[in-house]
Amino acid sequence: MERPGIPLHTNGSENGIRCQVAKRKIPGGARSDAGRGARGAFLGLMKTCGKLGVPFWDYLGSRLNVTDAPVIAPLPNIVRQCANPA
Numbered sequence: 001m002e003r004p005g006i007p008l009h010t011n012g013s014e015n016g017i018r019c020q021v022a023k024r025k026i027p028g029g030a031r032s033d034a035g036r037g038a039r040g041a042f043l044g045l046m047k048t049c050g051k052l053g054v055p056f057w058d059y060l061g062s063r064l065n066v067t068d069a070p071v072i073a074p075l076p077n078i079v080r081q082c083a084n085p086a
Contacts, residue, residue: 045075052078 049056054072061069072078 048075048079052082054078 045059046056049059052075054075058070059072059075062072073081
């Protein structure tokens, strides 16, 4: 009660991995360790982009230097900006 910014439950953490658990249960998912790792990495990127309000496909296009993709800063820089607003 002394820190109202800290939630009293862990639902936010559980919701963060819910899509990965659901995807893992679907037959025909990744068949290799590398595939499972890649899926986990991309789901993590999608969730982080969503929480920061950054369109995932725009972010991915920026990282891969796709022609006409908007320039988006690296996620660690965006996280720092959100944590320390000026």
